[in-house]
Amino acid sequence: MTDTAIFVENLSKRYRIGAQQERYKTVRDSLVSALKGIVNHSRSQPKNTIWALKDISFTVQQGEVLGVIGRNGAGKSTLLKILSRITRPTTGHAQVHGRVGSLLEVGTGFHPELTGRENIYLNGAIIGMRRSEIDRKFDEIVAFAEIEKFLDTPVKRYSSGMYVRLAFAVAAHLEPEILLVDEVLAVGDAAFQKKCLGKMSEVAGGGRTVLFVSHNMTAVKRLCTRTIYLREGQINFNGDTHTAIDMYLGAFAQQLRVEFPPRPDQPIRIHQLEILNKDGQPAEGDIETSEGFCIRVMYDVNLPVRGVHAFLRIHLQEGETLLSTGDADTAPERFGERFPGRYVADIVIPPRLLGEGNYTITWSAGIPFLTNYDVELHAVSFRVLDFQTSRGEFIHNRRPGYLALDLDWNYLKTDN
Amino acid sequence: MSQPWTRVTRQAPKITQFPPKGKRRLAEISSRREQPKIPVFDILPSKGWLSLNLSELWQYRELLFILIWRDIKVRYKQTVLGAAWAVLQPLLTMVVFNIFLGKLVPKSDIPYPVFTFAALLPWQLFSHALTESGNSLVANQNLITKVYFPRIIIPLAAVLSGLVDFVIAFGVLLVIMMVYGIMPTVAILMLPFLILLAIATALAAGLWLSAINVEYRDVRYAIPFLAQFWFYASPIVYPVNLLSLKWRILYALNPMVGVIEGFRWALLGAHGFEASVMLVSTGVVIVMLIGGVIYFRRMEDTFADIV
Numbered sequence: 173m174t175d176t177a178i179f180v181e182n183l184s185k186r187y188r189i190g191a192q193q194e195r196y197k198t199v200r201d202s203l204v205s206a207l208k209g210i211v212n213h214s215r216s217q218p219k220n221t222i223w224a225l226k227d228i229s230f231t232v233q234q235g236e237v238l239g240v241i242g243r244n245g246a247g248k249s250t251l252l253k254i255l256s257r258i259t260r261p262t263t264g265h266a267q268v269h270g271r272v273g274s275l276l277e278v279g280t281g282f283h284p285e286l287t288g289r290e291n292i293y294l295n296g297a298i299i300g301m302r303r304s305e306i307d308r309k310f311d312e313i314v315a316f317a318e319i320e321k322f323l324d325t326p327v328k329r330y331s332s333g334m335y336v337r338l339a340f341a342v343a344a345h346l347e348p349e350i351l352l353v354d355e356v357l358a359v360g361d362a363a364f365q366k367k368c369l370g371k372m373s374e375v376a377g378g379g380r381t382v383l384f385v386s387h388n389m390t391a392v393k394r395l396c397t398r399t400i401y402l403r404e405g406q407i408n409f410n411g412d413t414h415t416a417i418d419m420y421l422g423a424f425a426q427q428l429r430v431e432f433p434p435r436p437d438q439p440i441r442i443h444q445l446e447i448l449n450k451d452g453q454p455a456e457g458d459i460e461t462s463e464g465f466c467i468r469v470m471y472d473v474n475l476p477v478r479g480v481h482a483f484l485r486i487h488l489q490e491g492e493t494l495l496s497t498g499d500a501d502t503a504p505e506r507f508g509e510r511f512p513g514r515y516v517a518d519i520v521i522p523p524r525l526l527g528e529g530n531y532t533i534t535w536s537a538g539i540p541f542l543t544n545y546d547v548e549l550h551a552v553s554f555r556v557l558d559f560q561t562s563r564g565e566f567i568h569n570r571r572p573g574y575l576a577l578d579l580d581w582n583y584l585k586t587d588n
Numbered sequence: 589m590s591q592p593w594t595r596v597t598r599q600a601p602k603i604t605q606f607p608p609k610g611k612r613r614l615a616e617i618s619s620r621r622e623q624p625k626i627p628v629f630d631i632l633p634s635k636g637w638l639s640l641n642l643s644e645l646w647q648y649r650e651l652l653f654i655l656i657w658r659d660i661k662v663r664y665k666q667t668v669l670g671a672a673w674a675v676l677q678p679l680l681t682m683v684v685f686n687i688f689l690g691k692l693v694p695k696s697d698i699p700y701p702v703f704t705f706a707a708l709l710p711w712q713l714f715s716h717a718l719t720e721s722g723n724s725l726v727a728n729q730n731l732i733t734k735v736y737f738p739r740i741i742i743p744l745a746a747v748l749s750g751l752v753d754f755v756i757a758f759g760v761l762l763v764i765m766m767v768y769g770i771m772p773t774v775a776i777l778m779l780p781f782l783i784l785l786a787i788a789t790a791l792a793a794g795l796w797l798s799a800i801n802v803e804y805r806d807v808r809y810a811i812p813f814l815a816q817f818w819f820y821a822s823p824i825v826y827p828v829n830l831l832s833l834k835w836r837i838l839y840a841l842n843p844m845v846g847v848i849e850g851f852r853w854a855l856l857g858a859h860g861f862e863a864s865v866m867l868v869s870t871g872v873v874i875v876m877l878i879g880g881v882i883y884f885r886r887m888e889d890t891f892a893d894i895v
Contacts, residue, residue, distance in 0.1 A: 187893065261632070261890045269628050271627065280731060281731050286665075294654055302739075
């Protein structure tokens with residue numbers, strides 16, 4: 173008989189957004205707004221609120237691996253945060269039976285000045301492992317991360333690959349009754365992702381209850397027996413994984429232009445990401461591959477930085493990265509000093525490169541191998557069609573292949 | 589059927605009372621032994637005032653220790669002088685004040701350097717708490733937004749990491765006392781309680797400041813001024829008896845007054861020590877601490893959302 177591991181009933185979460193959140197409050201601000209309130213007699217409901225979750229109810233049995241999919245902003249991470257007790261719901265009720273381990277990011281609490289060994293203990297303690305547990309699994313963790321030789325070097329000297337391997341190795345050895353995973357697999361190279369997937373299957377197969385949030389449909393298909401499709405804070409579908417994924421992919425909506433809330437505390441912060449058509453105008457509707465298009469990124473440098481590099485990644489709808497491009501790839505001088513100000517860059521995608529399909533773009537900026545200053549996953553989404561050639565028949569019947577390159581077949585002279 | 593059996597069958601099948609009574613007890617116990625106890629957590633919207641939940645804090649004690657260890661390790665990692673700072677800071681402060689104020693303060697039988705150093709000991713702990721815990725929640729926002737643990741651990745770790753410096757400086761004080769030939773009296777037995785009082789004061793200030801700082805970021809910038817002002821408002825470089833008795837009670841509303849006077853009394857002997865001063869200060873500490881804990885727990889749920 174399986175028992176309920178997670179029980180969620182009418183869970184809702186409201187966030188306050190807008191101008192209030194952009195600048196941290198000072199005492200002066202509060203006094204001023206209090207005075208304004210007295211003068212205006214306006215004590216209405218706060219207008220700038222958003223319901224991240226609306227009346228969510230579901231149950232998870234012990235031993236189930238439940239997938240949670242949905243677009244950015246659908247409420248997936250909020251759900252995990254509430255179940256991890258990091259934040260409280262506005263209304264509703266949830267109950268978890270068992271110790272909860274949450275992997276909302278890897279390397280939580282890693283300190284660059286401490287060595288790999290020290291960070292294993294630090295990170296392990298932070299995510300909830302007892303010291304004796306860490307001692308017991310220490311060798312396994314080091315072996316999984318493949319960093320035996322670098323245990324006593326400060327983590328700030330690690331390459332990004334080593335960093336991520338170590339962070340995941342610690343996290344992978346956490347053994348709670350319930351595991352909540354949030355897109356942790358979105359890091360690292362292909363070989364490492366494969367390793368992570370393998371470890372996740374092992375964990376899932378071991379009778380543990382897992383809640384898995386991801387944009388990677390391949391991983392979801394492989395690991396999850398049941399999936400919830402969240403849309404704008406509500407459960408759109410709760411059931412068979414394949415059906416849920418089809419619904420999610422079918423509901424693909426384009427978001428060709430996104431503006432981001434500023435964060436003046438961050439050294440770099442993206443301001444706007446937009447798709448322009450071949451004439452340099454904001455794109456409307458689907459993009460024809462033979463025309464090519466342009467990605468315009470506007471970002472603010474708030475503090476002078478050096479060694480920083482801005483990155484865009486284009487993902488397939490299933491989540492895999494098709495290509496990544498950094499602004500220092502063709503101009504290494506950009507690793508030098510960047511001065512504060514707003515920067516606008518156009519990245520031209522040549523015609524006949526991308527094949528028909530739905531794509532998303534991720535932005536990140538940071539010092540390679542060291543820190544990530546700003547990340548926006550799958551921020552922009554667009555669809556590419558190919559009407560010009562015989563390969564395009566609008567997505568479902570198209571010729572297989574992610575790229576639409578026209579390649580010449582150079583026939584050699586033969587006797588025929 | 590004998591009496592006990594009929595009694596059992598008349599009982600409701602679900603065990604609604606604990607421990608289960610009668611013949612079913614053995615069966616219950618053995619089945620309970622097979623299943624490991626699984627903790628159940630109820631997640632509900634916050635309901636205002638919450639209890640302190642000390643048992644949970646005890647559960648997370650390893651995390652507390654490791655955060656303290658991390659703060660200390662990182663603080664001294666790339667410094668040249670390292671732990672010597674714990675000695676130099678109070679020592680140099682004492683020397684400077686001795687040079688400039690040593691002649692002005694009315695003579696007593698305690699040499700001025702010892703007089704100030706004994707006060708600097710708890711003061712160091714307190715000012716460390718002010719500066720470190722004030723911004724501790726914001727500085728650890730990456731933890732607060734990603735992992736669950738009782739948030740009170742963060743300012744607690746910030747305050748307790750000052751104990752290492754305290755112990756080192758205490759050693760130096762003993763050396764200085766030997767140099768001046770001052771022997772501690774039997775009052776030194778009160779020292780552990782006074783150390784606890786010092787920690788309580790530091791913690792109280794830390795809780796209030798860290799919780800307020802999450803929402804109102806100017807607190808962080810106000811702290812250096814607060815520390816400076818508090819330094820001169822406490823009897824570190826001058827004795828309490830500069831004030832007349834009735835003003836002394838008002839003065840004792842500054843909790844550090846009681847702590848510092850208490851330290852001097854425990855280490856150097858009863859010179860002009862007033863019990864009423866101690867009582868008022870201790871009372872203020874208790875109120876501040878309880879108030880701080882309540883306020884912190886109330887605001888705790890919002891930290892992850894607004895940090």
